[in-house]
Amino acid sequence: MKDVKAFVFDVFGTLVDWRSGVAREAAQFLQRHGRGADEADAFADAWRGLYQPAMEKIRKGERPFVRLDVLHRENLEQVLPVFGIDRQRVPALELDELNLAWHRLDPWPDTVQGLSRLKSRHIIAPLSNGNIRLMIDMAKHGSLPWDAILGAEVAQAYKPSPDAYLRTADVLALPPQSVCMVAAHNSDLAAAQKCGFRTAFIARPREHGPAQTSDLRAEGQWDWIAEDLVDLAARFGV
Amino acid sequence: MKDVKAFVFDVFGTLVDWRSGVAREAAQFLQRHGRGADEADAFADAWRGLYQPAMEKIRKGERPFVRLDVLHRENLEQVLPVFGIDRQRVPALELDELNLAWHRLDPWPDTVQGLSRLKSRHIIAPLSNGNIRLMIDMAKHGSLPWDAILGAEVAQAYKPSPDAYLRTADVLALPPQSVCMVAAHNSDLAAAQKCGFRTAFIARPREHGPAQTSDLRAEGQWDWIAEDLVDLAARFGV
Incomplete structure (x- = not known):
């Protein structure tokens, strides 16, 4: 950890x-x-x-x-x-x-508190396929306390292409094993893990509405499986 | 404004x-x-x-x-x-x-308050030649409340090359005239102005120590000349 x-x-x-x-x-x-x-x-x-x-x-x-x-x-x-x-x-x-x-999307109820706690001792950034301006507007709308906006537009590659992950680690000047990808999607974590990232899964069983059938649980050997972002922060002692 | x-x-x-x-x-x-x-x-x-x-x-x-x-x-x-x-x-x-x-450089005394006030109604980001990780570490060290880290590494061009300014406006999805470059260096503002940016000058007469002779005052037709960042924020009513 x-x-x-x-x-x-x-x-x-x-x-x-x-x-x-x-x-x-x-x-x-x-x-x-x-x-x-x-x-x-x-x-x-x-x-x-x-x-x-x-x-x-x-x-x-x-x-x-x-x-x-x-x-x-x-x-x-x-x-x-x-x-x-x-x-x-x-x-x-x-x-x-x-x-x-x-x-202008709203954060889940645990998002802002979880991010804020993780930020106290770590770098936090989106690694999203959303572009920089989209992420800026969303952060201002929902008070997401990013240290930087990273992701597809900085990497010039869309997840799950390996370049999306590897160029993000490079920009952070960190080896992939020092970066933890957090996602509610098993496929995203699988691609990150192949690039050497650490992985954390959080289920979001209502992302697709009440009839959701995918990503209801962890389906890989992820490093951490947490209830939500606040729980993830607690596991890292922050 | x-x-x-x-x-x-x-x-x-x-x-x-x-x-x-x-x-x-x-x-x-x-x-x-x-x-x-x-x-x-x-x-x-x-x-x-x-x-x-x-x-x-x-x-x-x-x-x-x-x-x-x-x-x-x-x-x-x-x-x-x-x-x-x-x-x-x-x-x-x-x-x-x-x-x-x-x-690990320390901000000037007015920096954090000025940035925070400007952030309340505008997007704020560095347009520095410093790289992303450098800017992240500096922001965490000095509590600089960036909305995003932009600049040379995102643009893949160093100021005062026009690409450094123009690609930054492009990433922000803004026309250059909706972006204001803030600098203590007349040459930086001149390059930004040529690209269509608005410009704001703040003198930092001790940047180079007590014997500084350059950039002691505004030397161009800048849109705003402010005492410091708090004064600049006040001029924008924030």
């Missing part, structure tokens, strides 16, 4: 409730365009569903790196017709504004 | 007192190696004197980008013989440790 100098965090799902946050803003949007607010959860899920395929083109080298705000905006235009909305009839500025819903 | 969304800051000299901080640690080092502590200010000046030439090779494209910690470490080895110290007789780990003096 003494060797962990920095904690780096997955953000969407692990630290913030993206589904409720996006659905909250989507509900108003849907109603403005003649749809029901009851479709908001499905809208959030459909929008998020295009997240991995969009990044995959960049991971495969089929497209140069662009920040997540750009991918979210493109994906939003793809989602509209699924909900019967003609994207040609929605002003671009209104879509730009809805796209910022990802910048 | 309403249009300024982010303040970005020069750090060495503008926010922290690099000369006293480096001299403090150099004094102990010099005494361990048979020299006088009274040489510490000259040692700090000589070490800093190699800063611009080292970056210049990278600005000119004669060398790929490397972070400032690397340049500081190389420059340290060059400074030793000037003070009669045989670098072959100093353990590498001792030089590594002295190199971290740049990570």
Whole structure:
């Protein structure tokens, strides 16, 4: 434990409730365009569903790196017709504004206290696929006390590409074994572990709503499995 | 003023007192190696004197980008013989440790309050030639409340190259005129202004010690000239 100098965090799902946050803003949007607010959860899920395929083109080298705000905006235009909305009839500025819903997500109840305690003796930074400005806005919205904003845009690589992890450790001037990846997603931890990172799992069983079936428990040999971020901090004596 | 969304800051000299901080640690080092502590200010000046030439090779494209910690470490080895110290007789780990003096510089008295007030309504980030880990350590040492760590390592370019400024605005997803560069150095502000940034000057007449002759006053058409960071915050009503 003494060797962990920095904690780096997955953000969407692990630290913030993206589904409720996006659905909250989507509900108003849907109603403005003649749809029901009851479709908001499905809208959030459909929008998020295009997240991995969009990044995959960049991971495969089929497209140069662009920040997540750009991918979210493109994906939003793809989602509209699924909900019967003609994207040609929605002003671009209104879509730009809805796209910022990802910048205004609320933290889970334990997030701020857990991060603050871990920060007292360690470096803490996001290692998210979210871009720098998105992470800045989210931190100001939710009082996330980051030491630095790291992640995909600094590394110019999307998780789970090894470069996303290895370049983050390099920027921190730390060997991978001195960096602990914290995530609610087993796949993220598996990729980090392959790069030599230490790993900590926290279940977020409501990330995908009440019917969630994935990532309900740790599925790998993670270094720490904690109830939440406050529990993780306690295990490190902070 | 309403249009300024982010303040970005020069750090060495503008926010922290690099000369006293480096001299403090150099004094102990010099005494361990048979020299006088009274040489510490000259040692700090000589070490800093190699800063611009080292970056210049990278600005000119004669060398790929490397972070400032690397340049500081190389420059340290060059400074030793000037003070009669045989670098072959100093353990590498001792030089590594002295190199971290740049990570432990103290802020000027107004820095933390000024940054905290500006942060309440704006994004604040360093736009320093210092690398990310250096800035993280310095922020933890001096309680600098950054929203993000930006600057040379994120931009992969050293000031005053235009890319250092323009890529920082791009990462912030802001037009240059919505970003205000704050510095105690007229040359830094001139370069930022050429890139379209707003500019704020704060004199730090003791940065180079009691005999300082440069940057004692504003020498350009800067948007704001303030007494210190607290005064700058007051001008923005925060």
